[in-house]
Amino acid sequence: MTIDAVRAAVAAGTTTATALAEQHYARIAADDGANGKGINSFLALSRERALAQAARVDAAAAKGEALGPLAGVPVGIKDVLAMQGSPATAGSLILKGYRPPYDGTAVAKLEAAGAVLLGKLNCDEFAMGSSNENSAYGAVKNPKALDRVPGGSSGGSAAAVAAGFAVATLGTDTGGSIRQPAAFCGVVGVLPTYGRVSRYGLIAFASSLDRVGPFTNTVKDAATLLEVLAGRDVMDETSADRPVDGYVAALENPVEGLRVGVPAEYFGEGLDPEIRAAIERVLDGLKLAGCVVKPVSLPHTKYAIPTYYVIATAEASSNLSRFDGVRFGLRSEDAATLSAMYRKTRDAGFGPEVKRRILLGTYALSAGYYDAYYRKAQQVRGLLTRDFLAAFGEVDVIVGPMTPTPAFKLGEKTDDPVAMYLADIYSVAASLAGICGVSVPCGETKDGLPIGVQIMARHFDEATMLRVGAAVEGQQAGRQVEG
């Protein structure tokens, strides 16, 4: 179901927001738990809040009042975002039982636009992971292939849309955590430009990289959500004071004449041949639609993963120092002194991947290593960003594969951190450069696993990015009809 279909049906009275919420809760009850398919995407349901909001929407619809752009739309929220009255665990034991006493801005904006907040969604602990296997509350299964991962870290957010548990969800992306699971689950996932969407109420992982963005079934739905979410927020000083484009209206403009860059660096060794073929079909389709498709160079691409793992872990080691048992969540009871309480709480509360990243980040920032690792990575981040700025001097969007492989099997990479990190090889560069990106479904492998194409655009040019995304999506629909 699309956002337009929900809003139209609620406005016309052919259904109610309450009935829709109940239908989605029924689907979650049937399939999300261990008695159903065991997808495990929801960590907590917020029935009371959802049904109160649905009743408000239904009352407004009955009176013929103007409805918000998301009126009656059932949505889910990644568990790293604060939603008053519900838990916010960030997938970690250290925040077990914590209920934030306020709403994050993105959450509040969705509800103000009429959305019905169904509950909180599973994710890798503190958004650290590429498979959702690092959650302290169990892995999430890919609804399209139950023996495979949904991707991460926003695996629950991607799976919930793919399984029909929610019409849209919020995720966060630090190095690929929206776009990669979107590709693995066959849904649309948007990484907005750094600063485009407020992060107030987000449990921070790496502050120079973290972004909040939507998962949806269609590009138009993503445009609708982004229009609601985007904009300056006085509660987040990193939110940009720039006008928000009409993303939905922009989808009407033809893509004819747009210049599409194809980076050779994204088509090298390790790219699955079926994914390569699917991306080449997308590029052929864009040529037919009148785009000028030409090669661009992003020469520092191979350095994006090592750069990312220095910068993200360094920032995480600082951000996660706030989890110490004093103000929220877990506290170890068997400590006689403050310093022992800190250490025992953190040892009991953090999982292995979070400890690994805190140690790596602390190491990279420690005396004697700062210049060799942290400063060096910041310099290479500058080079990677300049690659994009130069490419966007020649083209309007850059198109390539979202992931090197389709969704891998549960347990396949859990014992090899470097192999797991390489799952993000095509996503981290855009994260470091701060540009926007979107993953759009563009077919399936012979085994029926979803394939995503990545479209990247200039800082704050989500309008052009989504326009190309809609064209790609339209071509997929056309192919299905022909087939």
Add this chain to the structure above:
Amino acid sequence: MSGVSLEDVRRVAELANLELTAEEEPRMQRDLNAILGHIAQLNELDTTGVLAMAQVGEMLGGAVHAHGEELRADVVRASVDRAAVMAVAPETDGRFFKVPKVIER
């Protein structure tokens, strides 16, 4: 650069306020060395004279007005209610957070 020793792992864990078990230490040593081995690729690049980039905005030449560099107006605005904050803490007296003994000797 030589590899990370068990001693390094313990030192960094102490800096990070982490207490690793005897089983965790060798595993973390192995993983850190594997990741740092991958990160060593960065040394292939000559970055002499390249400015370190800390934030996205600084690469955009003022195209983003992110407010971070200027002071906001010094006005009081409502924040989350203190009682609500205290209610989710592990231990408080209603006004302050309570913690175990701070001075250890």
